[in-house]
Amino acid sequence: MVELRGVHKSFGSLHVLRGVDLEVRQGQVLVIVGPSGSGKSTLLRTINHLEKVDRGSVRVDGRLLGYRQSGHRLHELPEREVLRQRTQIGFVFQAFNLFPHLTVKQNLMEAPLSAQRRSRAEVEPMAERLLARVGLADKAGAYPRTLSGGQQQRVAIARALALEPKLLLFDEPTSALDPELVGEVLDVIKDLARGGTTMIVVTHEIGFAREVADTVAFMDAGRIVELGPPARLLDVPAHERTRAFLSKVL
Amino acid sequence: MTLPEAPAPPRQDEERPGEVVTARHPLRWVAAACVLVVLAMVASALITNPAWEWEIVGQYLFAPSVVRSVVLTLELTALGIALGFALGTVLALMRLSANRLLSSVAWAYVWLFRSVPLILQLLFWYNLALLYPRLSVGVPFGPEFFDFGTMDLISPLTAAALGLALHQAAYAAEIVRGGLLSVDHGQREAAAALGLPPARRLFRIILPQAMRTIVPNAGNEIIGLVKGTSVVYIMALPELFYQVQVIYNRNGRVMALLLVAAIWYLILTTALSIVQYYVERHYGRGRA
Ligand SMILES: Nc1ncnc2c1ncn2[C@@H]1O[C@H](COP(=O)(O)OP(=O)(O)OP(=O)(O)O)[C@@H](O)[C@H]1O
Ligand SMILES: [Mg+2]
Numbered sequence: 001m002v003e004l005r006g007v008h009k010s011f012g013s014l015h016v017l018r019g020v021d022l023e024v025r026q027g028q029v030l031v032i033v034g035p036s037g038s039g040k041s042t043l044l045r046t047i048n049h050l051e052k053v054d055r056g057s058v059r060v061d062g063r064l065l066g067y068r069q070s071g072h073r074l075h076e077l078p079e080r081e082v083l084r085q086r087t088q089i090g091f092v093f094q095a096f097n098l099f100p101h102l103t104v105k106q107n108l109m110e111a112p113l114s115a116q117r118r119s120r121a122e123v124e125p126m127a128e129r130l131l132a133r134v135g136l137a138d139k140a141g142a143y144p145r146t147l148s149g150g151q152q153q154r155v156a157i158a159r160a161l162a163l164e165p166k167l168l169l170f171d172e173p174t175s176a177l178d179p180e181l182v183g184e185v186l187d188v189i190k191d192l193a194r195g196g197t198t199m200i201v202v203t204h205e206i207g208f209a210r211e212v213a214d215t216v217a218f219m220d221a222g223r224i225v226e227l228g229p230p231a232r233l234l235d236v237p238a239h240e241r242t243r244a245f246l247s248k249v250l
Numbered sequence: 251m252t253l254p255e256a257p258a259p260p261r262q263d264e265e266r267p268g269e270v271v272t273a274r275h276p277l278r279w280v281a282a283a284c285v286l287v288v289l290a291m292v293a294s295a296l297i298t299n300p301a302w303e304w305e306i307v308g309q310y311l312f313a314p315s316v317v318r319s320v321v322l323t324l325e326l327t328a329l330g331i332a333l334g335f336a337l338g339t340v341l342a343l344m345r346l347s348a349n350r351l352l353s354s355v356a357w358a359y360v361w362l363f364r365s366v367p368l369i370l371q372l373l374f375w376y377n378l379a380l381l382y383p384r385l386s387v388g389v390p391f392g393p394e395f396f397d398f399g400t401m402d403l404i405s406p407l408t409a410a411a412l413g414l415a416l417h418q419a420a421y422a423a424e425i426v427r428g429g430l431l432s433v434d435h436g437q438r439e440a441a442a443a444l445g446l447p448p449a450r451r452l453f454r455i456i457l458p459q460a461m462r463t464i465v466p467n468a469g470n471e472i473i474g475l476v477k478g479t480s481v482v483y484i485m486a487l488p489e490l491f492y493q494v495q496v497i498y499n500r501n502g503r504v505m506a507l508l509l510v511a512a513i514w515y516l517i518l519t520t521a522l523s524i525v526q527y528y529v530e531r532h533y534g535r536g537r538a
Binding site for chain 2: 079084110114116145
């Protein structure tokens with residue numbers, strides 16, 4: 001489903017991703033943990049091409065992302081193609097990034113209407129269904145600012161789902177929330193995981209990783225240090241760095 | 251709900267919890283009285299001094315030639331603002347583009363047109379006919395398809411509208427650029443992550459949010475331009491200011507006619523301020 005091979009990325013002289021290999025199968029939930037600045041966000045952003053890779057390849061569903069291969073050359077795809085590829089990948093941001101001047105329902109309908117060119121008649125009931133699914137059916141006409149952080153993040157998840165993506169990416173979806181609101185957002189994500197959605201979640205919620213992840217990856221200094229089932233990686237980590245990190249967050 | 255073992259609060263609090271007594275501000279009253287006296291003096295000076303000739307003011311306020319000149323002032327303002335902000339938006343996008351050539355050209359434009367006084371630019375456009383007596387349309391440096399006498403193309407009205415618009419574009423570019431930069435970067439990212447096409451990102455997501463900072467500044471510019479159109483009097487265009495000068499040069503009622511113009515400028519800017527209020531409210535939605 002998702003396949004990263006030797007991905008490198010630098011910002012100027014800062015080498016942020018140093019050869020990342022990663023594989024996620026259909027229906028799998030991968031949780032990535034790691035210290036701040038280790039490149040977790042950058043890695044997620046390369047997967048939907050918000051960040052171009054310097055070296056290596058990113059494939060989603062067997063298709064190269066952002067490039068077309070001919071022989072040994074990679075040709076950058078035209079923006080229109082990249083945008084089309086992105087509609088198959090939902091992205092949920094730490095800071096929600098809802099559109100503040102649009103109502104909750106307009107936030108959900110915007111991409112299906114303008115990026116996927118689906119009809120309003122089809123999109124509107126879908127938006128309402130999704131809002132009901134995240135428990136916010138009564139907030140369709142509200143503006144994002146009038147919602148709590150937890151509600152905003154649930155809207156953002158519904159907005160990502162509105163594209164009916166094959167893959168969902170979450171970048172610390174609960175880090176901007178007050179502690180008592182974390183649960184409601186994690187519940188929505190757990191529900192999606194049980195429904196068989198393929199997803200990659202960057203989070204500091206170790207309890208959540210233990211409960212939901214099929215695989216947990218520990219990332220440090222631009223590399224995946226180790227990865228495995230939660231019980232193994234979280235309880236008997238093989239690497240000293242993983243152990244040091246976990247002892248700090250647990 | 252009070253617990254029996256809790257110490258009893260003072261009795262009077264129990265009966266009238268928290269009645270608020272606003273503080274008195276005697277100095278404010280003194281200041282207000284002073285202002286009222288000054289206002290009364292100004293009003294009396296305006297009304298009782300016959301030199302203001304209020305009946306002449308009344309007579310000319312809606313005179314056809316004056317009303318026509320008000321319409322021309324409005325036309326010049328509308329053209330200057332519409333063309334100015336259209337070009338200004340293009341310049342702002344060029345300035346923010348990753349293409350160094352585009353952003354340098356936009357920078358240079360703003361630098362040039364902000365540096366040269368408007369009145370000088372207007373005279374320049376007006377006299378362009380002398381510099382390039384003929385303008386032609388065709389392949390650059392190649393064959394020509396059309397050919398105009400510059401005088402025919404650049405009438406005083408065109409020259410004035412062009413001058414105002416080009417001048418305004420330089421300021422509009424900075425205002426729009428500031429507005430675009432004020433929009434949180436996360437908004438661009440979210441729009442891109444959702445796969446929205448570039449034009450849609452700009453017009454549906456970024457610009458409407460940028461309008462919150464653009465509109466108050468643009469309001470200033472529009473109101474400035476209503477009055478700024480008065481400089482085109484040097485091109486003998488019968489806008490409001492030129493027209494009242496023509497009239498008082500004929501009849502000598504200088505003060506009365508300046509008042510006529512002042513009243514019209516007040517009416518126009520007041521109307522624009524009201525429009526601005528509603529436009530701001532529109533773009534402020536979702537941000538109570
Ligand atoms: N656009 C950028 N330009 C320059 N440097 C960047 C950019 N984005 C990220 N970085 C740098 O890359 C490094 C990795 O950033 P990244 O956001 O991927 O870390 P992270 O693991 O997500 O950390 P956190 O847990 O704090 O979110 C950091 O040092 C960061 O400063
Ligand atoms: Mg991060």
